[in-house]
Amino acid sequence: MKVLKFGGTSVGSAKNINKVISILENYGKIDTVICVVSAVGGITDKLLLAGKQAQNKDQAFLETFKGIQDRHFDIIKALNPENNEGILNYADEKLDSLKSLLEGIFLINELSPKTSDKLVSYGELLSSFIIAETIKNRGLSAERKNSQELIVTNSNFTKAEVDYNITDKNFQDYFKSAPQTITILPGFISKSKAGEQTTLGRGGSDFTAAIIAAALKVSQLEIWTDVSGMYTTNPKLVKQAYPIDKISYQEAMELSHFGAKVLYPPTVQPVLNLGIPIHIKNTLEPEAEGTIISNDKTNSVAPVKGISNISNIALLTLEGSGMVGIPGFSKRLFETLSQEKINIIMITQASSEHSICLGIEEKDAENAKVVIDEEFENEIALNKIEPIIIETGLSIIALVGDNMKNHQGISGKMFSSLGKNNVNVRAIAQGASEKNITAVIAENDIKKALNTLHEQFFETNTKQLNVFITGVGNVGERLVEQIHQQKKFLKENLKIKMRVIGLSNSRKMLFKEDGIDLTNWKAQLEKDAEPATLQSFFEKTKSLNLRNSIFVDVTANKDVADLYAQYLRESIGVVACNKIACSSDFENYKLLKRLSLKYSAPLLFETNVGAGLPIIDTLNNLIASGDKVNSIQAVLSGSLNFVFNNFNDTTKFYDVVKQAGAEGYTEPDPRIDLSGVDVARKILILARESGVEMNLEDIENKSFLSEAGLKSDTVADFYETLIKDEDHYQALYASAKANNCQLKYVASFDNGKASVSLQEIPEGHPFYNLEGSDNIVMFYTQRYPKQPMIIKGAGAGADVTASGLFADIIRVGNN
Structure with a gap:
């Protein structure tokens, strides 16, 4: 003998009721089936609404009633296109009685608990009759038995207490002689010892099924609903949630008490006392395994269920x-x-x-x-x-x-x-x-919290990173391409699921909460994007409130850098190649560091110095391990190194600078690179990371530009000065050549002081053979006092800068 209960969603439409009948037919081939059904989905709420409207003298109760009536007639006709006269007559009779009851409530302006119980009972009485008669019309052995004739309660209306001695005997006596294979019973409803209609309260249909299962001591109670069991958490808020295969009564009741809607704890008490397992199944996916709730303690292996x-x-x-x-x-x-x-x-x-x-x-x-x-x-x-x-x-x-x-x-x-x-x-x-x-x-x-905890306790092998990128020009485009290319590798090898949620250029921004499809992101940014401002990009990122959020700044914009504090205060990590924030006023630099610690929001800026080279990371490891920096000697500008490696007496300085810009080695405004400000910012950042308090104005900058170049107002004016002052730059080259030296723009930090300048580097010096756009840094420390620690490699270019940003994002994922 099987006891099955189908909830309101399971019987909420003709389509779903057909699924219920199919399940009952299959079960009926091998066993006797007792089926408890709820009212058609949403009808109980409609009945209560109609009652409240009638009580309040609101004529809208008639419209609500008409909706209830039409819903049931539509279902009857859809289930029984032919031979439906008997079902329609019963429904018509019951609905007329319901209308009379509502009109009575309207007249006396009162809805007592006793009347309320009578009112809501119509839902289950109608659904159970419709389903039973439909099954019979299809040639199956089925009968409906009114639960009000079997479940006896006290007169505590709306939440009646069951007299189990009488009720258990009633069920046992009835099913001893019931000849039908399938018995349909309405859930939720009952009668008092005085014969008055009562209801069993919230979760009453589950309660009805549990009462029957306990009275007949069946081997298992099945509760059929619209989900495939009890989930690890709310699947509507956490896409990675999955059904729990086995769970204890206590765990199930705790989860239900705190919001899991599949089960209402008090209703299962009858089966809990007898240790009868409960199987939660999905009407819409009957082949799904579902969840088994039992006393089997071996079910609880994982600490968190x-x-x-x-x-x-x-x-x-x-x-x-x-x-x-x-x-x-x-x-x-x-x-x-x-x-x-x-x-x-x-x-x-x-x-x-x-x-x-x-x-x-x-x-x-x-x-x-x-x-x-x-x-x-x-x-x-x-x-x-x-x-x-x-x-x-x-x-x-x-x-x-x-x-x-x-x-x-x-x-x-x-x-x-x-x-x-x-x-x-x-x-x-x-x-x-x-x-x-x-x-x-x-x-x-709540959504962020559930996703965070689910990832922590149920997805321990994978960490999801939600990335928001501002600046999708040359470097930003390469970064997006690298993320797209490596997504599978990250998930399989580093257990990181990386999603780009937001993208922005100077005009538009695009957000997709489930992740942007990176195969055609450019087209989406043009077609589906909305107008962008820096503040609106922040507000949207904040409002999405996603776990493990990372803001990536791929600009050289001061206004973007000024927003870092806002991101960090929202526990949104910041990864930046923009050097402005970390070379700003020392107090702002320290503020960002404090906010990063206070709000557990990573602030990573490896690409500020040396693009993709691990310069800052190496320096931080030296300091963290107790070493102390004595001095730093470095060539930190890939753009300037490219310029002076390609400039000679057969080229023009203007042409070389133009070439550097075209190949992405300089900023759009080359004065930032050629003035030495960019290098000064880099040595400032290294000095600060070494533990020294210093500001940009403390760094001596000996510029090699001509006086006209330094005073130029626009980029166009600056390029004009390069043409006019060619002799000035040729003189610099000629001097170095005469001394058998190479021109290198060198950053120095020594004894608490820093400077940047163009220097003639003699043959044999580590800087002399530095090629292309390479950078080199020499750390002289207490552990490396004479032979410095040297880091050398490509220090500019879109690909290497993007890879440095990518590495910082991955570093966040690994923490």
């Missing part, structure tokens, strides 16, 4: 020094709420007894404040306690698992991962049984 959440929570805080050591405050608080039928979802109290926090439904918050302030009016007047504090716009998240108590560090992982993603925890509760850890957070953080 699921993550649940409840929205629309208010946090009430009662606090005051007058509470300390005084018994009775908690009793009075809870009794006050109980008298108002306000359900307490979670409780936490400081060990100092100075405060008690309660989580309740937001709709009850104002009423709770009124009655609590009245109860403690005297203590508030005497300043022993404060008036109740209410915080709204909150949600509860709960980590659930029988084995959490046997694993150290679960709460540490939970709260550290939330903290790294800027999810503020307002209150925490954990029972001594350690079956769940509960936290109250802001409602707008």
Whole structure:
């Protein structure tokens, strides 16, 4: 004998009811089937709405009734295009009775709990009859049995209590002699010992099925719904969520209490007491395995079984020094709420007894404040306690698992991962049984929190990075291409799932919460993008509120750099090739460093110096390991090195500078490179990373440009000076050639002082043979006092700069 229950979604349309009938037919071939059905999806709410409208003298109840009527007639005709007269007549009779009841409520302007129970019973009575008669029309052995004739309760309307002695005997006696293969019973409804219609309260159809399963002591209860079991977390908010194959009763009830909608805990008590397993199945995907809930402790191997959440929570805080050591405050608080039928979802109290926090439904918050302030009016007047504090716009998240108590560090992982993603925890509760850890957070953080925790506890092999890129010119384009090319490699080898969520150029921005398709991102940016500003790009990134978010600055724009602090304060990591922020005023540089630590938001800028070369990372490792920098000698401008490696007495300085710009070695404004400002910023950053407080104006910059070049107002004017002052630049080359030297633009840091200048490098010096756009850095430290640590390689170019940015993004993923 099988007991199956089908919920409102499962019987919400003719299409779904056909699926139900198909399942019952297959089960009926091998066993006797008892099937409990809910009202057609949404009908119970419609019945309550119609009742409330009628009570309020609102004629709209007739329109609501018409919708209920049409819905049922449409289903009947779709299921039974022929031979439907008997079903339509029954439905017509019941619906006429329903209309009369609503008209009575309208006339007397009253909707009592007793009448409400009678009103909502029509949903199950109609659905069960329609389904049973349809099955019979298809030639199957089926009958409907009205649950009101079998389930006997007290007269506590809207949530009646079952008399199990009578009820169990009724079911046992009926099914001893019931000849049909399939029995359809309406869920949720019952009758009192006095013969009055009652209902079993929220989750009543599950309760009906559990009562029957327990009375007949079946081997398993199956609850069919619209999802394939209980999920690791809410699949609507976390795409990576998946069904749990096996779970204990206690775990299932904890998850259900904290928001999992598949099961309502009180309803399964009858089967729990007898240890009858519950199998959650999906009507729409009957072949799916679903979830088995049982007492089998071997089910609970993983420490965390699921993550649940409840929205629309208010946090009430009662606090005051007058509470300390005084018994009775908690009793009075809870009794006050109980008298108002306000359900307490979670409780936490400081060990100092100075405060008690309660989580309740937001709709009850104002009423709770009124009655609590009245109860403690005297203590508030005497300043022993404060008036109740209410915080709204909150949600509860709960980590659930029988084995959490046997694993150290679960709460540490939970709260550290939330903290790294800027999810503020307002209150925490954990029972001594350690079956769940509960936290109250802001409602707008719930999606990020669930995704963060799910990744931490259920996707430990893969970390998702959400990337937002501003500046998709030469370097930015190469970065996007590298990310697209390496996505599969990152996932398979580094367990990093990288998604580009936002892209922006100076005019437009494109956002896709599920990730931009990088195969045609340029076309999307032109076609689907919206107008962009730097602030709107930040606001959109912030509003998406995604975990592991990284902002990538691929510009040389000061206004972009000025936004870093805003990103960091939202726990959004920053990866930048833009040197302006880290070479800005020292106080701003230190602020960014502090914000990065405070909000657990990485600030990485390896490409500020040496493009893709690991210069800053190497320096940081030296300092972290206890070494101390004595001096730094470096050629840090790939563009200037390219220029002077290609300039000689047979070329023109103007032509070489133009070539460097065309090949992407200089900024669009070449004065930034040729003036030495760019190199000065780089040596400043290295000095600061070495632990020295220094600003850009402290660096001596001996420019090699002509006086006219230094005073030029525009890029065009500057190029004109290069043509006019060719003799000046040829003279520099001639001097170096006469001395058998190479021209190199050198950055120096020594004894707390820094300078940048064009120098003649003699043969045999490490800088002499530096080719192309290569950079070189020599660190002289306490550990490398005579033979420096040398880092050398390509220090400019779109590809290497993009690869340096890419490496920083990956570094965030590996942390």
